[in-house]
Amino acid sequence: MNWVVVAWSAAAAACLTVAAMQLAVWWKDRAAWAHLAFSVSAVSVAAIAVCELAMIRAPTVEQFAAAGRWIHVPILSLHAGIVGFVWFYFGTGRAWLGIASCGVRLASLILNFLSGENLEYRVITSLRDIEFLGGRVSVIDSAVHNPLARVSEISSMLVLVFVADAALSLWRRGGRDDRRRAAVVGGSMVFFILVAAGHAALVHAGVVRSPLMVTFAFLPILAAMGHELSEDLFRTLRITRELEASQLALRDSEKRMELAAVATGLGFWIWDIPGDEIWATDEARALFGFDRSERVNLDAFLERLHPDDREGALAAVAKALAGGGDYENEHRVASPGGGPMRWIAARGSVEFDGAGRPSRMLGVSQDVTRQKQAERQLEQQRTELAHISRAVVLGELSGSLAHELNQPLAAILSNAQAAQRFLAKDPPDLAEVRDILSDIVTEDRRAGEVIRRLRALLKGGEPKREPLAVGDVIEEVLALARSDLIGRGVAVHRDLAGGLPPLSGDRVQLQQVLLNLIINGCDAMAETPPVGRTLTVATARDGAMVRVSVADSGCGLADGDAERIFQPFFTTKSHGLGMGLAICRSIIAAHGGRIWAEPNPDRGAVFHVALPVLQETRL
Amino acid sequence: MTESRPVVAMLDDEAPMRKALGRLLRANGFGVESFSGGDEFLAAAAKHPPNCLLLDLQMPGRGGFDVLSILAKWPDAPPAIVITAFDEPGACERARGLGAVAYLLKPLDEETLLSAVRAAIEGREATRPASALAGGIDGDLTRGEST
Numbered sequence: 116m117n118w119v120v121v122a123w124s125a126a127a128a129a130c131l132t133v134a135a136m137q138l139a140v141w142w143k144d145r146a147a148w149a150h151l152a153f154s155v156s157a158v159s160v161a162a163i164a165v166c167e168l169a170m171i172r173a174p175t176v177e178q179f180a181a182a183g184r185w186i187h188v189p190i191l192s193l194h195a196g197i198v199g200f201v202w203f204y205f206g207t208g209r210a211w212l213g214i215a216s217c218g219v220r221l222a223s224l225i226l227n228f229l230s231g232e233n234l235e236y237r238v239i240t241s242l243r244d245i246e247f248l249g250g251r252v253s254v255i256d257s258a259v260h261n262p263l264a265r266v267s268e269i270s271s272m273l274v275l276v277f278v279a280d281a282a283l284s285l286w287r288r289g290g291r292d293d294r295r296r297a298a299v300v301g302g303s304m305v306f307f308i309l310v311a312a313g314h315a316a317l318v319h320a321g322v323v324r325s326p327l328m329v330t331f332a333f334l335p336i337l338a339a340m341g342h343e344l345s346e347d348l349f350r351t352l353r354i355t356r357e358l359e360a361s362q363l364a365l366r367d368s369e370k371r372m373e374l375a376a377v378a379t380g381l382g383f384w385i386w387d388i389p390g391d392e393i394w395a396t397d398e399a400r401a402l403f404g405f406d407r408s409e410r411v412n413l414d415a416f417l418e419r420l421h422p423d424d425r426e427g428a429l430a431a432v433a434k435a436l437a438g439g440g441d442y443e444n445e446h447r448v449a450s451p452g453g454g455p456m457r458w459i460a461a462r463g464s465v466e467f468d469g470a471g472r473p474s475r476m477l478g479v480s481q482d483v484t485r486q487k488q489a490e491r492q493l494e495q496q497r498t499e500l501a502h503i504s505r506a507v508v509l510g511e512l513s514g515s516l517a518h519e520l521n522q523p524l525a526a527i528l529s530n531a532q533a534a535q536r537f538l539a540k541d542p543p544d545l546a547e548v549r550d551i552l553s554d555i556v557t558e559d560r561r562a563g564e565v566i567r568r569l570r571a572l573l574k575g576g577e578p579k580r581e582p583l584a585v586g587d588v589i590e591e592v593l594a595l596a597r598s599d600l601i602g603r604g605v606a607v608h609r610d611l612a613g614g615l616p617p618l619s620g621d622r623v624q625l626q627q628v629l630l631n632l633i634i635n636g637c638d639a640m641a642e643t644p645p646v647g648r649t650l651t652v653a654t655a656r657d658g659a660m661v662r663v664s665v666a667d668s669g670c671g672l673a674d675g676d677a678e679r680i681f682q683p684f685f686t687t688k689s690h691g692l693g694m695g696l697a698i699c700r701s702i703i704a705a706h707g708g709r710i711w712a713e714p715n716p717d718r719g720a721v722f723h724v725a726l727p728v729l730q731e732t733r734l
Numbered sequence: 735m736t737e738s739r740p741v742v743a744m745l746d747d748e749a750p751m752r753k754a755l756g757r758l759l760r761a762n763g764f765g766v767e768s769f770s771g772g773d774e775f776l777a778a779a780a781k782h783p784p785n786c787l788l789l790d791l792q793m794p795g796r797g798g799f800d801v802l803s804i805l806a807k808w809p810d811a812p813p814a815i816v817i818t819a820f821d822e823p824g825a826c827e828r829a830r831g832l833g834a835v836a837y838l839l840k841p842l843d844e845e846t847l848l849s850a851v852r853a854a855i856e857g858r859e860a861t862r863p864a865s866a867l868a869g870g871i872d873g874d875l876t877r878g879e880s881t
Binding site (some may be wrong): 355404514515517518519522523524525526527528529530532533537547551554557559561598601602604608 | 745747753762793839842843852
């Protein structure tokens with residue numbers, strides 16, 4: 116077996132194999148020019164191997180010279196392949212340098228065919244057989260060198276500079292992958308081109324007696340190039356698999372989202388703001404009664420809304436576009452076919468372009484009519500419950516109220532009977548009668564005022580928000596409870612802050628809450644000695660809220676009662692349902708406020724009610 | 735007010751009530767002294783006891799029952815007629831226990847008032863338990879009491 120033949124043939128075969136593989140890759144992806152450049156390089160190395168083998172086994176000078184001449188063809192294609200690979204794979208090569216090196220190599224090929232035996236030798240006189248890898252190989256014995264061989268060497272120098280420059284630029288980019296490519300591919304190219312060119316120069320100079328071995332110098336270069344391309348292929352494969360997996364997950368997610376959207380009646384929409392065009396899912400179109408093919412823009416959307424809700428919707432859109440980008444609105448939409456209005460809740464988010472201009476809004480809308488109806492029913496029940504509770508509270512105050520009514524009635528009766536007496540005198544005391552009639556009018560008005568307050572508290576109906584001065588509400592309630600407080604021997608101390616801003620609230624409901632707190636305070640002081648029965652009603656500004664506090668000097672709160680007393684059916688009294696404070700909490704919550712209890716530092720308990728002031732309250 | 739006219743003291747925290755009852759009593763020949771607080775009355779009564787006291791129960795500070803308790807200890811206390819706008823359960827019995835000669839509910843008509851006052855002054859029992867105001871708010875507003 117001739118190992119020389121085996122080695123060169125194996126090298127050629129390996130080169131052709133990898134060339135075919137990378138060519139196939141390029142064939143699938145025509146943009147993968149680096150793979151084509153690699154294939155060209157590998158085929159060229161295989162051809163070089165064939166030429167080298169022909170020179171090794173040449174029996175005559177002519178055959179040796181011919182092989183030495185034809186080897187310059189694959190050297191040119193290898194040159195072009197390497198320049199192309201660096202150009203496409205690194206993306207950092209200088210074009211003029213690559214073209215110049217290829218041009219000089221082409222010139223050397225032309226000169227190779229036009230002068231002497233070939234580019235290296237003007238005349239080859241004789242060959243010699245030497246021992247190499249256990250076999251006989253032909254090498255130059257004596258020859259006249261061709262000075263034009265310098266052109267080939269210049270071409271090799273130019274390609275070396277081109278590769279080194281491109282690798283350095285790639286390294287300077289600083290990326291981890293870039294540096295690895297620069298080191299592995301660029302480094303191996305520079306090193307082994309130097310080795311190949313150096314070895315060839317020594318052989319041609321006759322310093323080294325060995326066959327040309329350009330093939331084996333380029334095998335490591337091909338290996339480095341192939342390794343990097345394979346890495347890229349594997350990376351691409353992995354990314355592709357991940358992409359497929361994520362696409363699958365995305366499809367699943369989309370499917371789930373679609374199912375959820377259908378199940379919950381969610382409609383998605385995207386508003387292209389500059390183009391004023393709204394894309395909407397079928398569910399979203401159905402919510403607003405748009406056909407599938409109907410063009411939708413902001414005006415078309417607004418037209419579908421209840422006239423009273425258009426301004427609010429437009430304001431919400433303007434706010435989202437001008438401010439933080441969040442859109443939230445509830446609006447009524449007429450049912451298709453003229454049915455009752457339906458409530459739609461919408462939420463969206465605005466996207467802005469690089470210049471900060473709103474580009475589009477993505478959002479979702481949902482039919483919340485049922486929820487609204489349930490809320491309304493709940494509100495009605497709450498109102499009715501509050502009404503019943505007021506009646507209960509007034510029942511507790513019946514004695515006091517009877518007193519409040521009987522006092523003016525008694526004064527009126529006595530005045531009227533006295534007037535009869537004064538009129539019966541001879542002469543009648545008309546001055547006294549006039550005075551009496553004036554007092555009767557005053558007392559009658561007083562009785563009328565008591566009845567008016569009672570009627571307001573006993574009246575049912577929807578809560579009505581109005582601006583309220585908290586001090587007035589407190590005085591009205593204290594007037595109603597006045598006799599009760601006196602009867603129970605409770606002294607009322609007022610600690611009312613001046614200049615408080617008005618509240619927004621339902622007068623009757625807030626009176627109800629205060630009445631509850633006052634009666635509870637009195638009940639808590641039933642066992643307190645008469646001298647110590649003090650109820651303090653205080654008001655204070657608390658940030659954006661006004662706080663009303665009712666403090667008693669009664670039995671105080673047991674551990675844990677501060678929260679439990681607001682739960683329905685929880686009571687510490689022998690009488691009562693335990694609904695009073697629960698209803699108070701629901702009333703205060705509906706006003707956007709807060710009610711809580713805490714121990715009074717001296718004795719008893721303090722109940723605080725905090726309500727938002729009018730300016731911060733949306734009516 | 736003359737020496738010959740019997741004097742009725744009124745203790746009520748409400749000025750309109752004092753004024754109205756005062757007119758009625760004066761028109762019927764009584765002398766009238768008005769007081770808005772228990773202490774003020776007790777101080778005055780200790781010096782010049784009235785012939786009769788019309789006493790309101792619900793008053794801030796020293797209430798009607800307190801005044802009755804103090805009068806109960808006086809050897810020559812004036813007879814007290816309680817007049818109240820709210821008939822609290824047990825209040826009548828409590829007032830009687832403390833020596834009140836009559837327990838009347840507001841509003842009360844002239845006849846009821848005068849007969850109770852006269853009865854008290856004459857040392858007789860006020861025996862007339864008539865309804866003070868026919869068709870009144872509570873129907874039976876007056877509970878005539880004897881002691």
